[in-house]
Amino acid sequence: MSSTEGKTITCKAAVAWEPGEPLSIEKIEVAPPRAHEVRIRIHYTGVCHTDAYTLSGKDPEGAFPIVLGHEGAGIVESIGEGVTSVRLGDHVVALYTPECRECKFCKSGKTNLCGKIRATQGKGVMPDGTSRFRAKGKDLLHFMGTSTFSQYTVVADISVVAITYDVSMEKTCLLGCGITTGYGAAVVTAGVEKGSTVAVFGAGCVGLSVIQGAVKCGASQIIVVDVNDKKEEWSKKFGATHFVNPYKIGDQTIQEKLIEMTDGGLDYTFDCTGNVQVMRAALEACHKGWGQSIVIGVAAAGQEISTRPFQLVTGRVWKGCAFGGIKGRTQLPDLVKDYMEGKLKVDEFITHREPLDQINKAFDQMKAGDCIR
Numbered sequence: 453m454s455s456t457e458g459k460t461i462t463c464k465a466a467v468a469w470e471p472g473e474p475l476s477i478e479k480i481e482v483a484p485p486r487a488h489e490v491r492i493r494i495h496y497t498g499v500c501h502t503d504a505y506t507l508s509g510k511d512p513e514g515a516f517p518i519v520l521g522h523e524g525a526g527i528v529e530s531i532g533e534g535v536t537s538v539r540l541g542d543h544v545v546a547l548y549t550p551e552c553r554e555c556k557f558c559k560s561g562k563t564n565l566c567g568k569i570r571a572t573q574g575k576g577v578m579p580d581g582t583s584r585f586r587a588k589g590k591d592l593l594h595f596m597g598t599s600t601f602s603q604y605t606v607v608a609d610i611s612v613v614a615i616t617y618d619v620s621m622e623k624t625c626l627l628g629c630g631i632t633t634g635y636g637a638a639v640v641t642a643g644v645e646k647g648s649t650v651a652v653f654g655a656g657c658v659g660l661s662v663i664q665g666a667v668k669c670g671a672s673q674i675i676v677v678d679v680n681d682k683k684e685e686w687s688k689k690f691g692a693t694h695f696v697n698p699y700k701i702g703d704q705t706i707q708e709k710l711i712e713m714t715d716g717g718l719d720y721t722f723d724c725t726g727n728v729q730v731m732r733a734a735l736e737a738c739h740k741g742w743g744q745s746i747v748i749g750v751a752a753a754g755q756e757i758s759t760r761p762f763q764l765v766t767g768r769v770w771k772g773c774a775f776g777g778i779k780g781r782t783q784l785p786d787l788v789k790d791y792m793e794g795k796l797k798v799d800e801f802i803t804h805r806e807p808l809d810q811i812n813k814a815f816d817q818m819k820a821g822d823c824i825r
């Protein structure tokens with residue numbers, strides 16, 4: 453039993469009081485976990501573009517005040533009644549895509565999107581409709597069921613996975629979003645086949661992870677498209693075979709350029725930018741008859757994708773995924789194992805480190821272009 457079990461914990465968290473405003477480091481109160489909930493001491497969290505997106509006010513589900521963060525690892529401090537998935541002291545990764553193994557989605561075998569708590573998660577509350585966070589006399593909302601920008605957080609027991617003690621949580625936290633998303637998109641969602649051709653639009657953490665997945669699947673050609681020339685070196689380090697800057701191809705559109713480079717188009721393309729024009733280009737760069745384009749990037753509220761339906765009539769497939777299509781409780785431990793066996797790059801993604809008090813600096817660094825995570 454921990455000394456804090458059953459008690460409210462006062463700790464530091466980065467609170468987003470208003471959209472578009474810097475985060476504010478506050479003393480917050482974190483209530484004990486209720487039935488089927490887990491309280492975690494967060495040791496490390498990544499900062500993801502989706503945090504910045506919600507903070508900007510462009511997320512239709514964004515509400516304030518909120519504790520953001522969804523790429524975190526820590527240690528279980530206490531558990532509520534009925535929790536069997538993790539124990540006190542377990543090293544865990546928080547899962548913004550939960551896995552209940554009971555709902556229609558989980559049982560379908562067709563998706564990783566669990567439906568059990570999605571409605572309350574989207575409203576920023578725990579499954580019973582209430583919050584575990586308070587500051588300055590107000591309830592704070594939870595984010596993506598994880599809220600990792602806090603020294604302590606509370607999550608549903610289906611939103612957490614125990615992993616080995618043998619890997620630093622500085623590394624495992626990154627499997628909570630960016631790396632798993634890109635890698636899973638290539639390996640699980642697309643199911644890239646040996647010898648196939650792949651184009652990755654956007655070489656951030658997600659895009660570089662798609663490259664890793666495509667390399668693992670034996671893709672013969674991996675073309676990276678990015679507006680930032682510094683991403684060429686990064687892409688090649690992860691296994692890309694070609695790099696194209698769409699601003700440096702003269703009068704051709706990027707889809708024309710890629711179709712020319714690949715004798716008719718790619719087998720698989722991935723949008724890792726969140727830009728809807730890029731999503732269109734990614735679809736149209738696919739090979740007639742079978743090319744598949746996977747949307748990963750998160751586009752802002754009100755943005756829509758379009759293309760000529762003829763692109764689909766002639767056999768191209770447009771789809772997308774969250775968390776790469778990976779089932780966190782079932783599959784994340786295998787990714788950790790791959791990392792330990794040297795089969796999955798994780799260390800290479802860490803370019804910047806900041807303490808919690810410097811989280812606004814971390815947001816600035818993330819947007820600056822030379823930062824991966």
Ligand SMILES: NC(=O)C1=CN([C@@H]2O[C@H](COP(=O)(O)OP(=O)(O)OC[C@H]3O[C@@H](n4cnc5c(N)ncnc54)[C@H](OP(=O)(O)O)[C@@H]3O)[C@@H](O)[C@H]2O)C=CC1
Pocket residue numbers: 500501502505629630633653654655656657658659677678679680683698724725726727730747748749750751773774775776820821823824
């Ligand atoms: N579906 C899911 O489950 C998940 C989705 N996401 C989303 O995935 C997206 C990518 O995340 P992340 O890798 O962290 O982002 P990054 O910003 O680190 O990477 C995106 C890259 O794309 C480049 N880029 C921008 N515009 C274009 C363009 N028009 N053509 C080609 N490249 C372009 C950027 O260049 P520059 O830096 O110069 O702008 C940058 O190098 C985000 O939208 C994020 O919210 C993230 C995790 C999970």
Ligand SMILES: N[C@@H](CCC(=O)N[C@@H](CSC=O)C(=O)NCC(=O)O)C(=O)O
Pocket residue numbers: 500502503511512513514548549565570629750753774775
């Ligand atoms: N709330 C946004 C949608 C944001 C979104 O698409 N989130 C992804 C994960 S992005 C991680 O960095 C996701 O998991 N989507 C599936 C889901 O059920 O939310 C909006 O409303 O536009």
Ligand SMILES: [Zn+2]
Pocket residue numbers: 500501502503522523629630
């Ligand atoms: Zn993310």
Ligand SMILES: [Zn+2]
Pocket residue numbers: 550551552553554555556557558559565566567568
């Ligand atoms: Zn489920």
